[in-house]
């Protein structure tokens with residue numbers, strides 16, 4: 001599915017949807033602020049453009065889509081912009097997990113973790129920061145005694161082609177709060193933008209610790225770190 005704004009000039013392009021009146025919590029204000037991709041406000045999806053420098057996104061660059069039928073409600077027409085290539089992947093988080101926000105990163109820790117864990121799963125246990133993650137991303141918080149399991153899917157040359165692999169992994173791992181894409185990065189989500197951001201930060205921390213442990217010859221699951229020495 002390739003989404004594109006309507007070319008029919010009679011299709012309404014509602015610029016009032018990005019009028020933020022300097023409200024720091026309005027998505028058109030918040031997305032440039034957080035330099036992230038996607039935000040759901042009720043039945044509307046706020047989406048950043050692709051191929052731009054994320055720290056330079058302006059509120060006027062934001063796309064607004066309806067959640068239900070993915071209709072374009074507002075798109076930038078002041079310069080030629082395309083909505084994020086991750087759009088179909090973010091809809092996975094909304095449709096399968098009822099997420100309120102979804103975050104995509106190209107974290108080097110994630111890339112290294114997917115190289116050091118060559119299989120289809122990443123696992124870590126007995127880390128305080130696991131408590132920052134939630135069952136399925138939107139459920140109850142994990143405990144220190146839980147093992148965090150994140151599926152790893154293979155990358156594709158075009159980002160939108162990850163959609164099916166991501167959906168398959170999300171269905172196979174209903175408790176996983178994120179997806180790792182090999183040699184690429186992470187997709188994680190939460191009930192709202194604050195929880196999504198908090199989990200993305202915890203996940204990045206845990207991936208960094210795991211990579212360091214692995215490189216130091218330690219196991220990341222269990223308490224018996226040195227058994228492989």
Ligand SMILES: [Zn+2]
Nearest residue numbers: 104106159185
């Ligand atoms: Zn990406």
